Amino acid sequence: xxxxxxxxxxxxxxxxxxxxxxxxxxxxxxxxxxxxxxxxxxxxxxxxxxxxxxxxxxxxxxxxxxxxxxxxxxxxxxxxxxxxxxxxxxxxxxxxxxxxxxxxxxxxxxxxxxxxxxxxxxxxxxxxxxxxxxxxxxxxxxxxxxxxxxxxxxxxxxxxxxxxxxxxxxxxxxxxxxxxxxxxxxxxxxxxxxxxxxxxxxxxxxxxxxxxxxxxxxxxxxxxxxxxxxxxxxxxxxxxxxxxxxxxxxxxxxxxxxxxxxxxxxxxxxxxxxxxxxxxxx
Amino acid sequence: xxxxxxxxxxxxxxxxxxxxxxxxxxxxxxxxxxxxxxxxxxxxxxxxxxxxxxxxxxxxxxxxxxxxxxxxxxxxxxxxxxxxxxxxxxxxxxxxxxxxxxxxxxxxxxxxxxxxxxxxxxxxxxxxxxxxxxxxxxxxxxxxxxxxxxxxxxxxxxxxxxxxxxxxxxxxxxxxxxxxxxxxxxxxxxxxxxxxxxxxxxxxxxxxxxxxxxxxxxxxxxxxxxxxxxxxxxxxxxxxxxxxxxxxxxxxxxxxxxxxxxxxxx
Numbered sequence: 001x002x003x004x005x006x007x008x009x010x011x012x013x014x015x016x017x018x019x020x021x022x023x024x025x026x027x028x029x030x031x032x033x034x035x036x037x038x039x040x041x042x043x044x045x046x047x048x049x050x051x052x053x054x055x056x057x058x059x060x061x062x063x064x065x066x067x068x069x070x071x072x073x074x075x076x077x078x079x080x081x082x083x084x085x086x087x088x089x090x091x092x093x094x095x096x097x098x099x100x101x102x103x104x105x106x107x108x109x110x111x112x113x114x115x116x117x118x119x120x121x122x123x124x125x126x127x128x129x130x131x132x133x134x135x136x137x138x139x140x141x142x143x144x145x146x147x148x149x150x151x152x153x154x155x156x157x158x159x160x161x162x163x164x165x166x167x168x169x170x171x172x173x174x175x176x177x178x179x180x181x182x183x184x185x186x187x188x189x190x191x192x193x194x195x196x197x198x199x200x201x202x203x204x205x206x207x208x209x210x211x212x213x214x215x216x217x218x219x220x221x222x223x224x225x226x227x228x229x230x231x232x233x234x235x236x237x238x239x240x241x242x243x244x245x246x247x248x249x250x251x252x253x254x255x256x257x258x259x260x261x262x263x264x265x266x267x268x269x270x271x272x273x274x275x276x277x278x279x280x281x282x
Numbered sequence: 283x284x285x286x287x288x289x290x291x292x293x294x295x296x297x298x299x300x301x302x303x304x305x306x307x308x309x310x311x312x313x314x315x316x317x318x319x320x321x322x323x324x325x326x327x328x329x330x331x332x333x334x335x336x337x338x339x340x341x342x343x344x345x346x347x348x349x350x351x352x353x354x355x356x357x358x359x360x361x362x363x364x365x366x367x368x369x370x371x372x373x374x375x376x377x378x379x380x381x382x383x384x385x386x387x388x389x390x391x392x393x394x395x396x397x398x399x400x401x402x403x404x405x406x407x408x409x410x411x412x413x414x415x416x417x418x419x420x421x422x423x424x425x426x427x428x429x430x431x432x433x434x435x436x437x438x439x440x441x442x443x444x445x446x447x448x449x450x451x452x453x454x455x456x457x458x459x460x461x462x463x464x465x466x467x468x469x470x471x472x473x474x475x476x477x478x479x480x481x482x483x484x485x486x487x488x489x490x491x492x493x494x495x496x497x498x499x500x501x502x503x504x505x506x507x508x509x510x511x512x513x514x515x516x517x518x519x520x521x522x523x524x525x526x527x528x529x530x531x532x533x534x535x536x537x538x539x540x541x542x543x544x545x546x547x548x
Contacts, residue, residue: 073417089414100422102377122423125452125460131408145463177351177372
């Protein structure tokens with residue numbers, strides 16, 4: 001069977017400027033942060049990013065990697081407003097499509113099902129239609145109702161983080177919420193999965209029941225072993241959110257000098273040096 | 283060490299001792315009255331106290347989330363882990379519930395207007411906001427699919443505006459302009475603030491003043507609202523909590539008194 005093990009750098013080498021990239025997780029929870037940090041170190045830019053956004057979106061915005069952002073919200077959960085997102089919106093540095101949370105899921109589902117759209121009520125009457133002027137409505141062929149025709153959100157690539165995976169890309173979540181990582185993988189031409197630990201296939205079920213095997217290998221192009229890779233977002237039950245570090249991140253983001261210092265301290269080096277520096281502060 | 287046994291009279295839960303925060307929490311609880319076996323989704327502290335109180339008293343069939351991805355049974359304190367889990371509620375299931383209509387959310391809008399449009403997204407021009415907020419979150423889907431109520435901790439003309447900057451939760455005028463499908467399940471129920479209880483029960487669904495909290499006049503509520511309010515035939519005083527309600531709030535649901543930091547006495 002094809003082994004798909006690769007490094008963060010290998011993943012980024014397969015991404016191109018201008019791509020549409022979906023990022024799994026939710027807010028500041030189970031984000032593939034080591035892959036995002038690798039993107040920050042690359043010259044890939046001009047991305048369309050699709051996410052239930054958290055610091056993944058914030059970091060990519062701060063690094064000027066994002067041309068267009070598609071989201072239902074961007075939040076750090078325990079800190080409601082993502083500071084880089086707020087700054088980018090207020091300075092007009094990024095164009096956005098702001099969907100209702102359920103619509104975003106619906107667009108990924110349409111893409112996963114190879115449908116051009118799926119009908120929904122969400123969005124009717126709201127300024128989602130103002131934010132996304134291309135959004136059209138569709139009349140039911142069975143009645144008179146008029147629905148939003150949520151367009152498929154097809155992704156060139158999806159980045160997701162799992163608690164465990166095998167080398168062929170079978171991915172397992174051990175927390176309580178799968179979020180929408182399976183949908184992101186199904187909507188993408190290529191999915192890159194980072195994981196806390198790569199285990200032999202025969203050990204997957206030692207960690208959790210078959211229904212915890214959320215990601216199927218046929219969707220996965222690359223598997224990256226990234227212990228602590230979701231830091232500083234949560235990756236339950238392996239670890240919770242690093243609230244102290246998130247606070248430091250948010251405070252630094254509010255001030256250009258402090259942010260430059262934060263970048264120097266944590267983001268300028270390798271993933272290994274990042275992990276060493278945050279481990280030292282824990 | 284000698285064990286100290288409390289010998290005083292039981293704590294006094296006389297309704298006259300109710301604080302503004304407690305009056306607000308009970309007014310929030312009433313929003314879910316008669317809803318039956320649906321998911322009550324309170325956003326922020328005071329609505330959360332209200333929803334737990336509603337289930338502990340008038341509406342035992344309500345479903346409540348633990349704030350993460352589980353459905354919790356029983357009555358438990360805000361900030362604590364629930365004693366008993368009765369179901370699984372990942373975000374995907376919440377979206378299914380929203381579309382099914384079996385949910386009643388109470389959200390905290392940054393702006394709310396005369397016909398119930400609510401803004402959580404941005405202040406100013408959407409394309410280049412003066413102040414960017416969270417985003418649409420689930421407000422468009424919530425309002426078009428199932429009952430929605432609102433909690434406003436600081437009733438002021440900055441919140442209650444003639445027209446919201448960004449329509450996230452839809453109101454009766456925008457829904458009507460959109461067409462009958464948008465109106466089909468639109469059901470804006472109750473608006474609870476630190477001054478009053480309001481609803482959209484008037485003939486044209488304009489925001490209507492139902493009751494003012496003890497000591498608050500109709501004029502004060504009008505002054506704190508950025509557009510002319512419709513008045514109920516008889517604007518009454520918001521009912522005080524009962525002694526059993528006060529006991530539940532003070533001893534079981536919010537024993538640390540977090541509510542008093544969120545709603546300060548006037």
